[in-house]
Amino acid sequence: MAMLAPTRMSRPDLTFVADWWRTIDRPIVILAGLLMTLGLVFSFASSGAATGRLGFSNEYFFVLRQAMFVVVGACVVVALSFLSPTGARRAAAIFYLMALVLMAYIFMFGHEAKGAQRWLRIGGFSFQPSELLKPALIVLAAWLFSKRMESPSFPAARIGMAMYLIPVAMLIAQPDIGQTGLLTIAFLTVFMISGMSWVWIAAFGGAAIVGGSILFFAFEHVQKRITGFLNPEAGETYQTDRALDAIAAGDFLGRGPGEGEIKHFLPDAHTDFIYSVAAEEFGLLASVGLVVLFCALVVRGLMIANRQSDNFTQLAATGLFALIGYQAAINLAVNLNLMPAKGMTLPFISYGGSSILGSAVTIGLALALTRKRPGQDLRNGKAQGWVGW
Amino acid sequence: MTDLRQPEATVEWPRPTPRDQGGVGTMKGRTIALAVAFIAGFGLLSLRAIQIGLFRPVDEAATAARAAAAPPSKRADLVDRNGQLLATSLVAHSLYADPKRIWDPVETAKALRTVFPEMDEASLIEKLSSRSRFVWIKRRLTPKQKQAVWELAQPGLEFIEEAERIYPLGHLAGHVIGSMHPDGSGINGIERALNDRLTTGAGTEPVRLSLDMRVQYLVETELAQAATAFRAEGGAAIMLDAKTGEVIASASWPFMDPNRPEANTPNQQNNRVTNSRFEMGSTFKVFTVAIGLEDRVITPESVFDARAPMRIGRELISDFHAMNKIVSVSEILAHSSNIGTVRIARSVGAPRVREFFSRLGLMEAAGGELLENARPILPKRWSEITAATASFGHGIAVSPMAVAGAYAAVSNGGHYIRPTFIARDPTVPVASRNVISPATSTTLVKLMRDVVTNGTGKNADAEGYEVAGKTGTAEKAGPNGYDSNRRVSSFAGVFPARDPRYVVVFLLDEPKGYAQSGGVATAAYAAAPSVSRIISRSAPLLGIAPTRTLAQMDAPTGRADPGASSPSSRPSQKAAQGEP
Numbered sequence: 008m009a010m011l012a013p014t015r016m017s018r019p020d021l022t023f024v025a026d027w028w029r030t031i032d033r034p035i036v037i038l039a040g041l042l043m044t045l046g047l048v049f050s051f052a053s054s055g056a057a058t059g060r061l062g063f064s065n066e067y068f069f070v071l072r073q074a075m076f077v078v079v080g081a082c083v084v085v086a087l088s089f090l091s092p093t094g095a096r097r098a099a100a101i102f103y104l105m106a107l108v109l110m111a112y113i114f115m116f117g118h119e120a121k122g123a124q125r126w127l128r129i130g131g132f133s134f135q136p137s138e139l140l141k142p143a144l145i146v147l148a149a150w151l152f153s154k155r156m157e158s159p160s161f162p163a164a165r166i167g168m169a170m171y172l173i174p175v176a177m178l179i180a181q182p183d184i185g186q187t188g189l190l191t192i193a194f195l196t197v198f199m200i201s202g203m204s205w206v207w208i209a210a211f212g213g214a215a216i217v218g219g220s221i222l223f224f225a226f227e228h229v230q231k232r233i234t235g236f237l238n239p240e241a242g243e244t245y246q247t248d249r250a251l252d253a254i255a256a257g258d259f260l261g262r263g264p265g266e267g268e269i270k271h272f273l274p275d276a277h278t279d280f281i282y283s284v285a286a287e288e289f290g291l292l293a294s295v296g297l298v299v300l301f302c303a304l305v306v307r308g309l310m311i312a313n314r315q316s317d318n319f320t321q322l323a324a325t326g327l328f329a330l331i332g333y334q335a336a337i338n339l340a341v342n343l344n345l346m347p348a349k350g351m352t353l354p355f356i357s358y359g360g361s362s363i364l365g366s367a368v369t370i371g372l373a374l375a376l377t378r379k380r381p382g383q384d385l386r387n388g389k390a391q392g393w394v395g396w
Numbered sequence: 397m398t399d400l401r402q403p404e405a406t407v408e409w410p411r412p413t414p415r416d417q418g419g420v421g422t423m424k425g426r427t428i429a430l431a432v433a434f435i436a437g438f439g440l441l442s443l444r445a446i447q448i449g450l451f452r453p454v455d456e457a458a459t460a461a462r463a464a465a466a467p468p469s470k471r472a473d474l475v476d477r478n479g480q481l482l483a484t485s486l487v488a489h490s491l492y493a494d495p496k497r498i499w500d501p502v503e504t505a506k507a508l509r510t511v512f513p514e515m516d517e518a519s520l521i522e523k524l525s526s527r528s529r530f531v532w533i534k535r536r537l538t539p540k541q542k543q544a545v546w547e548l549a550q551p552g553l554e555f556i557e558e559a560e561r562i563y564p565l566g567h568l569a570g571h572v573i574g575s576m577h578p579d580g581s582g583i584n585g586i587e588r589a590l591n592d593r594l595t596t597g598a599g600t601e602p603v604r605l606s607l608d609m610r611v612q613y614l615v616e617t618e619l620a621q622a623a624t625a626f627r628a629e630g631g632a633a634i635m636l637d638a639k640t641g642e643v644i645a646s647a648s649w650p651f652m653d654p655n656r657p658e659a660n661t662p663n664q665q666n667n668r669v670t671n672s673r674f675e676m677g678s679t680f681k682v683f684t685v686a687i688g689l690e691d692r693v694i695t696p697e698s699v700f701d702a703r704a705p706m707r708i709g710r711e712l713i714s715d716f717h718a719m720n721k722i723v724s725v726s727e728i729l730a731h732s733s734n735i736g737t738v739r740i741a742r743s744v745g746a747p748r749v750r751e752f753f754s755r756l757g758l759m760e761a762a763g764g765e766l767l768e769n770a771r772p773i774l775p776k777r778w779s780e781i782t783a784a785t786a787s788f789g790h791g792i793a794v795s796p797m798a799v800a801g802a803y804a805a806v807s808n809g810g811h812y813i814r815p816t817f818i819a820r821d822p823t824v825p826v827a828s829r830n831v832i833s834p835a836t837s838t839t840l841v842k843l844m845r846d847v848v849t850n851g852t853g854k855n856a857d858a859e860g861y862e863v864a865g866k867t868g869t870a871e872k873a874g875p876n877g878y879d880s881n882r883r884v885s886s887f888a889g890v891f892p893a894r895d896p897r898y899v900v901v902f903l904l905d906e907p908k909g910y911a912q913s914g915g916v917a918t919a920a921y922a923a924a925p926s927v928s929r930i931i932s933r934s935a936p937l938l939g940i941a942p943t944r945t946l947a948q949m950d951a952p953t954g955r956a957d958p959g960a961s962s963p964s965s966r967p968s969q970k971a972a973q974g975e976p
Binding site: 196199200201202248251252254255256257258259268269271272286290291294295298299301302305306309310312313318321322325329332336339340343344345 | 422423424426427428430431434435437438439441442444445446448449450452453454456459460462464528529530
């Protein structure tokens with residue numbers, strides 16, 4: 008890293024793209040690209056099953072659409088990763104406002120799917136603005152808390168709470184309890200990492216527990232899922248039972264591509280339960296492999312975040328990678344029947360334009376924030392960071 | 397105040413930066429802790445994936461069967477308003493095979509054919525020798541069949557419990573009740589519309605529909621009889637409680653049997669009551685007259701010039717059976733004058749016609765809870781000419797249910813009530829919106845009664861039950877404009893006229909005249925007689941007392957079969973010619 012400046016001079020023909028490739032964190036790019044490609048591969052397995060269940064005539068419907076989403080998502084990752092940290096912050100502010108306006112619009116004239124108003128219809132596509140909101144809020148929260156670290160009088164907590172509570176109120180109204188929970192723990196993570204005192208953390212944690220209990224009693228479908236999860240005899244476990252059957256049927260190497268059988272009876276096979284479909288056809292290779300890939304992505308992300316000398320970029324990158332990590336972990340835990348069903352997609356892998364776009368924006372912003380910059384990893388003249396790759 | 401006196405500029409205070417101080421270190425440390433937590437969490441998930449993947453037992457065939465079978469559910473029953481059972485759930489046994497455990501596919505196939513002779517041996521052998529671990533042989537066996545298969549003692553044949561939905565009354569109200577997909581979800585009708593409520597509700601509490609199956613039976617018999625006699629393409633008949641909006645009977649011909657959803661053609665599945673749209677023709681004239689009366693631009697005694705066809709823009713509006721004279725409002729309805737109706741519509745104006753039709757629920761899907769619920773086809777612009785044709789029911793196509801709802805509104809004192817297929821709780825007030833005044837409503841019912849006593853609706857009268865209503869014979873739009881050989885014949889009415897309680901709408905799509913109808917298939921012959929029979933047969937069941945004079949009571953007229961004995965339902969050739 009110290010050789011950075013001489014290297015730059017020794018290569019006079021550096022183009023814009025080469026410069027990008029040299030400064031970007033390549034392991035993250037490769038891991039994200041791999042995950043998105045796997046998502047496309049798994050969509051071949053899930054598309055036929057899902058179209059069959061939904062009565063669509065074209066069994067490759069979801070493959071074609073997913074391919075389109077992946078291409079768009081890849082472009083979004085690359086485009087965003089060109090931004091400077093300030094540019095990323097501004098982009099986040101714009102995304103945040105856009106998502107808020109769209110969520111308010113849905114709140115008033117939303118399109119209802121499966122008992123929840125989360126979707127905005129544009130042409131033949133549905134869009135879920137909360138996917139855009141999550142990374143944007145994390146970056147803005149990181150900026151607020153980093154400001155506070157520089158000048159303690161900055162009312163970061165109050166502004167941050169307002170920025171968090173407005174979208175959360177709308178998410179609860181939709182109702183989208185899964186996203187609310189995810190947003191809350193990711194926000195809390197940024198809060199904690201920034202060095203907030205344990206008193207604050209305890210207060211927030213307490214509020215989350217109280218809020219969670221209220222939601223449990225206020226929303227019938229959440230209650231049903233949790234009680235169904237706690238005592239399976241009460242019913243309502245059809246979906247998770249099929250998911251477990253699928254994973255169990257996978258064994259070591261799976262039934263083989265396209266040979267899945269239980270996937271045909273698995274509701275939301277192409278979205279929330281794509282992991283189980285992959286496990287049925289590719290066995291432990293997919294089920295453990297995916298967990299390892301996500302773990303690598305998150306840990307690598309946290310490592311490069313920790314190397315940042317700037318409080319804002321470190322906090323924001325940490326928050327963004329944690330966001331992906333939490334979402335992946337929750338989705339996997341639901342598939343593995345360690346948690347009640349949440350309605351949460353697997354980042355990069357699950358079918359859906361909003362989900363892919365959300366993952367792409369998250370990783371694109373994180374890449375932008377962690378690009379190698381002169382002096383980026385120096386604090387007081389000393390190299391920072393705890394591990395290399 | 398004391399702060400201000402501090403010599404602030406002279407002393408360089410060490411800036412306390414507690415967050416930065418602890419901050420960097422804390423951030424690094426906490427991020428590392430987070431990374432460790434993620435590694436631990438993902439590690440646990442991996443272990444769990446291995447545990448499930450390698451150690452969860454899978455009987456492949458049983459797993460697949462469990463997945464494919466409709467789980468025995470506590471789906472709620474459906475009953476009619478009197479508690480008559482319409483749909484109930486049983487647990488049935490379905491037969492599947494695990495081809496891997498079949499010894500000899502040929503032997504097993506032959507054995508199975510002794511129980512199910514209708515099965516094809518070749519395709520059975522093919523199924524039983526497939527590479528799959530699970531194939532269905534037959535869904536939902538009778539207990540006798542199950543025992544017989546059991547006694548075959550063939551390895552690889554297994555049973556699984558499945559939910560089975562039974563509709564004991566067959567095709568009666570089939571379109572309203574709907575049917576089920578083998579996977580346990582509703583395909584159409586109430587089964588589809590209330591799928592969530594039926595599966596997730598109390599489970600044991602039956603859902604009580606508004607239908608009265610005794611009336612439904614009468615209505616279906618009459619509809620089938622008329623539709624067959626007139627060789628109609630389709631038919632629809634409704635009875636609606638005008639005061640509550642409850643659908644008492646709703647029949648669509650051809651019928652469908654919900655017990656065999658796979659055997660019903662799309663034509664049979666179509667619910668013509670709510671999902672088909674027709675240009676209704678003259679039954680709409682009642683609504684136009686209602687606006688005129690309500691806005692006080694006419695009275696029942698007003699007269700209009702119907703001596704010559706009328707021109708609006710490029711369109712010429714004439715009467716089917718021209719009276720060629722000055723006509724009263726009563727005659728406009730009784731003799732179904734288009735010219736007179738258009739004159740009323742013009743005097744109230746196109747915006748008012750549009751607004752009133754909208755208040756009557758004619759501009760929206762009116763199918764109650766059902767999802768087979770077509771939106772009306774409306775004029776793109778409400779110009780003078782489109783409002784004029786809409787005033788006598790052309791250029792606007794609505795479902796028969798929408799007509800029933802609108803007739804209820806104009807005859808029940810002026811309250812529009814959204815039709816419903818669910819029985820109402822009598823203690824809960826009915827939500828409604830006012831469309832006309834009670835006085836206008838009363839006048840309108842009198843005018844409709846005149847149509848039945850003196851006009852085109854004579855054949856609809858049911859002795860003692862004071863039917864009031866309006867005929868409608870509309871030509872269907874074809875590729876070359878309206879086709880005089882393809883008609884929709886309907887009658888919409890209410891009874892008893894002294895205090896309208898029930899609305900009846902009866903419609904035949906493309907009826908064809910036959911010998912006994914005098915060769916004609918207009919509303920007066922194809923729809924009105926059936927309405928008469930439906931009312932005279934169902935009114936006693938509905939508790940409507942007939943009004944009869946003492947003289948009539950002294951001389952019983954043998955009303956055992958009022959339809960057949962009613963002289964007016966056998967038209968002469970001469971009468972047939974004069975039917976508008």
